[in-house]
């Protein structure tokens with residue numbers, strides 16, 4: 001392979017897949033054809049070369065988006081170190097409360113009050129399912145729960161949609177790098193992670209920060225496998241412990257994923273907690289294998305309760321297809 005082919009190829013692939021953001025699609029396509037910028041990106045550690053991270057850091061440093069590729073190019077090639085430092089210090093930790101519309105029907109299967117423990121919680125914005133409303137659109141009509149702001153979700157299949165919001169007695173989390181809802185710079189970073197044209201998601205994020213800021217969650221810094229038993233113990237004095245996660249386990253190497261799977265099954269088996277998982281279909285094979293087969297070409301998240309698949313979900317919570 002030519003020296004810089006991997007970077008060019010990954011940006012080309014990103015351009016093809018970033019249909020939700022014409023700006024990022026155009027930037028990525030232009031990077032792939034720009035040897036000087038490719039060289040700049042290639043000088044970053046490999047895990048830091050991803051388009052999402054590089055583009056977010058550029059926006060964090062004032063590059064307008066939507067905006068022309070020239071803005072990105074000038075910022076990268078003219079960088080005196082600050083932009084590179086942001087790339088090295090930060091990571092992509094998108095915190096998407098839209099996912100709650102698919103998680104809440106799973107939470108409703110447990111008796112409350114709940115002690116919610118989110119592993120890979122980022123800023124912990126998904127720990128407030130009781131502070132949002134929901135609008136589930138089914139084949140027969142709309143089911144609305146709670147008040148504005150309503151999180152919308154298209155539902156198929158016999159989903160047990162709850163008639164009451166969950167009662168939450170405690171909210172805690174574990175993250176390698178927790179973002180602090182009371183820290184303006186951390187929250188500005190979260191905002192830049194939302195793609196430029198996604199104004200609705202950005203507005204929801206701003207609202208989610210307002211919801212969490214007055215009552216921040218109890219999030220510890222650390223690895224989710226190492227910290228889980230102690231945090232389950234800590235949560236247990238507050239209510240029914242529900243360990244949950246979405247878009248997190250893919251960050252772990254395969255052996256560590258298996259360790260997490262075994263550990264949490266053990267905790268569930270000994271009655272210490274329940275488990276709600278919401279991950280890409282290949283991430284926790286034991287959960288995915290417990291449900292109906294999913295065609296190879298169909299990208300989906302899999303929602304599990306206590307290790308058994310109950311639904312297919314959209315990665316940002318837009319759809320829920322109940323299969324159990």
Ligand SMILES: C[S@@+](CC[C@H](N)C(=O)[O-])C[C@H]1O[C@@H](n2cnc3c(N)ncnc32)[C@H](O)[C@@H]1O
Nearest residue numbers: 093094095096120122175176177223224246251
């Ligand atoms: C894409 S974010 C998802 C945030 C949140 N779960 C949501 O659905 O919005 C993934 C988070 O997992 C965290 N993470 C990745 N590996 C981890 C690990 N081994 N232990 C703890 N947290 C981890 C990252 O720091 C990041 O904040």
